[in-house]
Amino acid sequence: MTVNRMIRVVSLATMLVLTFVSTALGRTWTDRTGKLNVEAELVTVRGGKAYLEKADGTVSAVPLQRLSIKDLAYLAAMPKYESQVKPFLSDDQTSPPSASLTPTMATIDVETPSASGSIRQFRSDRWGYKGLVFSNDGAYLFTLGSNNVTVMDINASTKTEYELDSGIRSSLAFSPDGKRLLAGSSDGNVLVWQFDSKGKLTPEKQFSIDRGEIKSITVSPDNQHVITTHASAVACLWDMNSGEVLARYKDFSFGSGGDARFSRYGGHAMTTDGRIAVVIDIASRKMIQRMSLSRGSGQIAAISPAGNLIAAGRTYDIHYFQTATGMQSASSKGSETLWSAAFSPAGNRLISGGRESVKLWDAETGSLLQEFAMGDSGYVKYVAFSPDGIHFAAIGAPLGKLVEVFRLPHPR
Numbered sequence: 355m356t357v358n359r360m361i362r363v364v365s366l367a368t369m370l371v372l373t374f375v376s377t378a379l380g381r382t383w384t385d386r387t388g389k390l391n392v393e394a395e396l397v398t399v400r401g402g403k404a405y406l407e408k409a410d411g412t413v414s415a416v417p418l419q420r421l422s423i424k425d426l427a428y429l430a431a432m433p434k435y436e437s438q439v440k441p442f443l444s445d446d447q448t449s450p451p452s453a454s455l456t457p458t459m460a461t462i463d464v465e466t467p468s469a470s471g472s473i474r475q476f477r478s479d480r481w482g483y484k485g486l487v488f489s490n491d492g493a494y495l496f497t498l499g500s501n502n503v504t505v506m507d508i509n510a511s512t513k514t515e516y517e518l519d520s521g522i523r524s525s526l527a528f529s530p531d532g533k534r535l536l537a538g539s540s541d542g543n544v545l546v547w548q549f550d551s552k553g554k555l556t557p558e559k560q561f562s563i564d565r566g567e568i569k570s571i572t573v574s575p576d577n578q579h580v581i582t583t584h585a586s587a588v589a590c591l592w593d594m595n596s597g598e599v600l601a602r603y604k605d606f607s608f609g610s611g612g613d614a615r616f617s618r619y620g621g622h623a624m625t626t627d628g629r630i631a632v633v634i635d636i637a638s639r640k641m642i643q644r645m646s647l648s649r650g651s652g653q654i655a656a657i658s659p660a661g662n663l664i665a666a667g668r669t670y671d672i673h674y675f676q677t678a679t680g681m682q683s684a685s686s687k688g689s690e691t692l693w694s695a696a697f698s699p700a701g702n703r704l705i706s707g708g709r710e711s712v713k714l715w716d717a718e719t720g721s722l723l724q725e726f727a728m729g730d731s732g733y734v735k736y737v738a739f740s741p742d743g744i745h746f747a748a749i750g751a752p753l754g755k756l757v758e759v760f761r762l763p764h765p766r
Contacts, residue, residue, distance in 0.1 A: 381637040384422040399435040418442045431619040457532060459742040460493035462508055464761055471726055472758035473745075476506050476513055482754030484524040486736040486747055490532035494553055495747055497736075497757060498523040498537060505553050508745075508759060516555050518545070527571035529594070534558070538568025538582060544597075561597030564590050569612045574620040579636060581623055583612030589625045591639060601639040603632065611667070611694075615657040624677070628655030628666035631677070645680050648673070653693050658701035663717060665704055667692050672706065674717060684720035688713075693735045699743045707734025712748045714762070724763070730756045 383406060384391045394406035394414070403415040404425075418426065419442055430439040464473050481499040488495055495506040502515045503523070523545070525538035535547045535555060542564045547555040566586025573580050573594065583589050589603040589612070606612065606627045614625040616636075623634045626647070633643040652667025663683070664675045672686040672695070686704075694707035697717065704715045710731050714723045728734055732751025739746045743762075750756040 381428075381635070383416070383425055385420050386422055388422065396429075399429060399438050402438070404429065427619055428621050431617060431621060457491045460491045460509070462492070462745060462759075462761070468729065468758075472729065472760050474506075474508055474511055474759035475729065476504075476511075476757040478504075478755040483749050483757055484736065484754060485526040485537065486738040486749055486757070487526040487528055487535075488738055488740045488745075488747070489549070489551070490528055490530075490741055491551070492740040492742050492745065495738075495757065495759070496526055496535060497749065498526065503535075503537060503547070503555065505555060506757065507553055514553065516547075516557075525568045525571050527573060529573045529577045530575050531577050534573075534577075536571050536573070536580070538571050540567040542566055542568060542584060542586075544568065544571065544580075544582065559597070561592070563592055563597070563599060564588055564602065566608075569608045570614060572614040572616060572623070574616045574623070574636070575618065576620050579616070579620065579623075581614040581616075581625060581634075583608045583614060583625060583627070589614065591623070591634065591636070601634075603634065603641055606630070610653045611655040613655050613657045615659070615661050617661065624657060624661055626655050626657060626664055626666070628652055628664075631664055631675075647675055653691060654695040654706065656695045656697055656704070658697045658717070659699055660701050663697070663701060665695055665697070665717065667695070672704070672715065672720070674720065684718060686715045686720040686722065691733070693733045694737045694748075696737050696739050696746070698739050699741060703743070705737050705739065705746050705748075707737045707748055709733050712737060712746070712760070726760050728756075729758060 382391050382393055394408045397405040397407050402418055405413055405415050407413045426439055426443050429435050467473055468475060483497040485498040497504050501518050504513050504515050506513045523537045523539050527536050535549050537545045544561045544563055546558045548558050549555055563582055564584050566584035569583045569585060571582050578594050580592050580594050585608050587606050589606055590599050591601045592599045607629055608627050612627045614623055616623045621636055625632060629648055631645050631647060632641045635642045647666055654667035656665045662677055666673050670688040670690055673682055674684045676683045690708045692706045692708050696705055702717055704717045706713050710728050712726045712734055716723055728750040730750030734748050736749040745759055745761050747759045
């Protein structure tokens with residue numbers, strides 16, 4: 355690798371861009387026939403050609419029309435090259451994978467709000483709830499007990515419990531195609547269920563990923579890869595179908611919170627513990643960028659859906675960082691410890707769980723927009739936005755036995 359090339363790669367460490375990174379270390383590039391491929395790094399795209407540097411240092415100029423559709427889509431996802439590459443792709447090929455397209459949102463009938471302002475309440479008869487996620491159409495809520503997963507039909511105000519054989523679960527996620535629900539446990543295992551979109555779950559498989567409680571689960575847009583963050587200070591990249599761990603990334607601090615987000619086409623992923631943030635190239639499985647956010651870490655860390663913002667807790671405050679520049683763009687001033695946070699689908703709003711309430715913030719200015727009182731006292735450790743951005747759910751403390759669904763006064 356030349357000195358100039360080394361300088362260019364090192365300089366990338368000063369910028370995090372999730373959609374994004376112009377360098378693709380160790381990526382396999384394939385021609386349109388699928389018969390020829392080469393391991394190379396992307397240098398640039400210019401004049402209708404992709405310039406690729408091979409391991410021996412030689413650079414080849416490959417006409418864009420000769421690259422595979424997958425490679426072109428990969429390049430088109432980078433804003434810097436999008437306009438040059440799009441003419442070589444049809445409209446349907448420049449769109450994200452069809453499995454990740456937003457389904458028709460469910461209509462939630464609003465009843466008379468409770469004393470706390472919520473439109474639905476689901477109370478546990480036994481153990482407290484942990485973990486919280488909406489189905490992809492917003493019709494159902496899912497949460498976990500010590501030995502069960504509970505499916506809540508929001509419109510019908512009913513719930514169905516599915517027993518688990520073992521393990522204390524605390525994190526949940528849906529695959530982008532809406533067909534699978536994943537649950538992480540305190541011992542590093544992940545359970546996978548099939549979901550029929552009508553509220554029914556069917557156990558499918560279980561994987562042992564790594565030791566340590568799983569703090570967050572994120573599935574790639576093509577439903578092929580998963581990133582889990584663990585309390586053991588490790589982030590794992592693994593195969594959705596086989597459970598094979600493809601890479602482990604250390605030096606994090608996920609004891610309190612963590613989050614991950616894949617890029618639009620799944621070629622890159624970002625993960626953060628609120629203290630540092632890194633970008634991972636999925637093809638090479640390498641961390642290719644790293645940025646320090648703060649010397650300390652708070653209880654919350656969240657990445658916006660578009661990957662342009664990171665929200666990190668700092669004692670009582672929330673600091674927002676622009677991933678394109680690494681600069682702090684705003685802050686939300688609080689007066690209590692924050693235990694949970696989630697961005698709206700549009701990325702311009704943030705909800706945070708504190709003591710006995712959930713607060714709605716403007717993520718662009720940091721200003722407080724509204725506060726929602728919870729029906730139970732104690733800290734709110736789980737919050738989730740609905741896919742349409744109109745509703746959110748939260749689990750009340752101290753025992754986590756109450757799930758409340760709120761409707762925002764205006765669509766977000």
